[in-house]
Amino acid sequence: xxxxxxxxxxxxxxxxxxxxxxxxxxxxxxxxxxxxxxxxxxxxxxxxxxxxxxxxxxxxxxxxxxxxxxxxxxxxxxxxxxxxxxxxxxxxxxxxxxxxxxxxxxxxxxxxxxxxxxxxxxxxxxxxxxxxxxxxxxxxxxxxxxxxxxxxxxxxxxxxxxxxxxxxxxxxxxxxxxxxxxxxxxxxxxxxxxxxxxxxxxxxxxxxxxxxxxxxxxxxxxxxxxxxxxxxxxxxxxxxxxxxxxxxxxxxxxxxxxxxxxxxxxxxxxxxxxxxxxxxxxxxxxxxxxxxxxxxxxxxxxxxxxxxxxxxxxxxxxxxxxxxxxxxxxxxxxxxxxxxxxxxxxxxxxxxxxxxxxxxxxxxxxxxxxxxxxxxxxxxxxxxxxxxxxxxxxxxxxxxxxxxxxxx
Amino acid sequence: xxxxxxxxxxxxxxxxxxxxxxxxxxxxxxxxxxxxxxxxxxxxxxxxxxxxxxxxxxxxxxxxxxxxxxxxxxxxxxxxxxxxxxxxxxxxxxxxxxxxxxxxxxxxxxxxxxxxxxxxxxxxxxxxxxxxxxxxxxxxxxxxxxxxxxxxxxxxxxxxxxxxxxxxxxxxxxxxxxxxxxxxxxxxxxxxxx
Numbered sequence: 001x002x003x004x005x006x007x008x009x010x011x012x013x014x015x016x017x018x019x020x021x022x023x024x025x026x027x028x029x030x031x032x033x034x035x036x037x038x039x040x041x042x043x044x045x046x047x048x049x050x051x052x053x054x055x056x057x058x059x060x061x062x063x064x065x066x067x068x069x070x071x072x073x074x075x076x077x078x079x080x081x082x083x084x085x086x087x088x089x090x091x092x093x094x095x096x097x098x099x100x101x102x103x104x105x106x107x108x109x110x111x112x113x114x115x116x117x118x119x120x121x122x123x124x125x126x127x128x129x130x131x132x133x134x135x136x137x138x139x140x141x142x143x144x145x146x147x148x149x150x151x152x153x154x155x156x157x158x159x160x161x162x163x164x165x166x167x168x169x170x171x172x173x174x175x176x177x178x179x180x181x182x183x184x185x186x187x188x189x190x191x192x193x194x195x196x197x198x199x200x201x202x203x204x205x206x207x208x209x210x211x212x213x214x215x216x217x218x219x220x221x222x223x224x225x226x227x228x229x230x231x232x233x234x235x236x237x238x239x240x241x242x243x244x245x246x247x248x249x250x251x252x253x254x255x256x257x258x259x260x261x262x263x264x265x266x267x268x269x270x271x272x273x274x275x276x277x278x279x280x281x282x283x284x285x286x287x288x289x290x291x292x293x294x295x296x297x298x299x300x301x302x303x304x305x306x307x308x309x310x311x312x313x314x315x316x317x318x319x320x321x322x323x324x325x326x327x328x329x330x331x332x333x334x335x336x337x338x339x340x341x342x343x344x345x346x347x348x349x350x351x352x353x354x355x356x357x358x359x360x361x362x363x364x365x366x367x368x369x370x371x372x373x374x375x376x377x378x379x380x381x382x383x384x385x386x387x388x389x390x391x392x393x394x395x396x397x398x399x400x401x402x403x404x405x406x407x408x
Numbered sequence: 409x410x411x412x413x414x415x416x417x418x419x420x421x422x423x424x425x426x427x428x429x430x431x432x433x434x435x436x437x438x439x440x441x442x443x444x445x446x447x448x449x450x451x452x453x454x455x456x457x458x459x460x461x462x463x464x465x466x467x468x469x470x471x472x473x474x475x476x477x478x479x480x481x482x483x484x485x486x487x488x489x490x491x492x493x494x495x496x497x498x499x500x501x502x503x504x505x506x507x508x509x510x511x512x513x514x515x516x517x518x519x520x521x522x523x524x525x526x527x528x529x530x531x532x533x534x535x536x537x538x539x540x541x542x543x544x545x546x547x548x549x550x551x552x553x554x555x556x557x558x559x560x561x562x563x564x565x566x567x568x569x570x571x572x573x574x575x576x577x578x579x580x581x582x583x584x585x586x587x588x589x590x591x592x593x594x595x596x597x598x599x600x601x602x
Binding site: 054067228229338339341342355357368378382 | 465
């Protein structure tokens with residue numbers, strides 16, 4: 001019995017010189033955390049045209065947020081960059097606090113800075129793991145997950161969740177840190193620098209790694225700014241822009257740290273920047289542990305926006321009076337002002353900005369998310385043009401995009 | 409430079425264009441007419457003591473349900489920041505009620521490309537001179553603009569592509585694609601097990 005020939009399984013072959021063929025990469029590819037399709041126009045192995053396609057996850061965050069109260073909107077931000085959900089929560093809270101003029105106690109600010117930096121470590125570790133895997137290094141992948149596990153355990157101790165935290169709240173944080181948490185975090189801070197050295201010994205002298213990253217995907221500082229790149233992608237090109245320094249939020253103006261800069265703007269420079277950033281994160285966490293002030297963790301001026309700690313004791317069996325009064329307070333309190341703000345924070349991927357318009361209601365009239373991943377994917381077509389198809393993988397990896405953040 | 413001073417300088421440079429200046433929570437915003445937006449942004453970007461070289465965000469707003477009278481229905485909001493001089497300002501361009509349109513700023517920042525496509529996709533604001541203005545997040549044949557206020561939260565109707573796909577599945581079902589092992593239902597399997 002003869003089998004039918006399947007046309008679509010044939011490998012596209014270009015005939016002769018100057019013949020181009022197109023290739024669809026994705027919607028799923030291991031180099032991307034999520035669903036990304038890249039339409040490529042190829043001349044041999046060289047990319048002539050590269051068109052990234054997003055939108056496969058469309059979940060309508062902005063529309064949803066406009067129909068929910070500010071406190072309810074918080075849980076949506078967990079689902080943005082789900083690899084560093086905590087940093088997104090912090091960004092959202094900082095923006096809403098600025099919009100509504102809610103103060104935050106110092107202890108909560110320090111705790112948020114700690115969890116924000118832990119989130120940065122989590123994200124950079126996952127980035128390093130998968131980026132190395134894409135380029136062909138398996139061991140680094142396993143090593144990074146070993147350390148990431150400790151951080152996730154710490155998050156679990158803090159708020160019971162390992163992926164979607166919603167731990168920072170508007171006006172403070174959900175719960176205070178425990179002694180165990182601080183002890184374990186201190187232990188992690190002590191050992192982690194030596195672990196970074198381990199990764200570096202594996203990678204930095206590896207000839208394959210260097211051949212695949214040095215001089216690949218070069219962007220000059222000016223181009224990077226033009227494209228709107230932020231975070232390590234911009235700093236790898238030598239532009240000193242870190243919102244933690246430029247417009248400090250939470251406790252970043254209380255701690256000392258350096259902003260690592262690259263100069264070449266290639267995949268290797270972006271890699272080095274992120275590695276140095278991990279050292280700086282450890283420095284920040286250490287200072288926050290040392291300086292952690294006593295005091296309340298929730299601002300007294302925003303009690304009903306935050307889930308109270310004593311919920312259990314006040315709810316009587318069969319009645320949910322407490323719940324309804326809480327909802328009533330959230331709905332009726334007249335603290336909502338008229339105005340608009342744009343507040344950005346430095347999440348692991350770059351600049352995460354929230355543009356809010358409040359029209360005096362308990363819900364945002366308009367919430368726009370400026371997410372780094374969306375802009376970075378948009379920039380991919382310019383970065384990848386003229387490069388080899390194999391380098392596209394290194395390029396996507398070095399931009400460190402999360403598709404959950406790019407779709408809204 | 410103080411944001412208020414920047415706004416005042418913008419007003420003296422473009423007296424016809426600037427409609428209103430206000431400050432909220434320490435951030436200054438300027439409401440402007442849309443006609444000369446590219447010239448204004450270029451001036452903000454290239455004047456030596458302003459150097460607003462970072463376009464932080466670009467988004468559209470639908471003012472249909474806002475209580476504030478006098479606002480035009482659609483707005484495009486630009487948040488600018490100067491990395492060397494560390495100051496920021498926001499421009500809100502009023503782009504009209506029907507068929508909103510404004511000049512594209514891709515010639516100033518190539519990164520605006522996707523942001524403008526996103527605004528076009530979700531709010532239906534046209535960007536004149538945009539090199540490649542098409543939907544970015546939604547399918548090409550999507551109807552309506554989801555971030556407009558009259559668009560319901562749960563959507564208006566099923567996407568045409570989805571109904572086509574469902575029809576196609578029904579059509580294929582007629583041919584009864586049943587390769588070995590796939591045509592047996594649960595009861596057959598349980599009999600076999602006995």
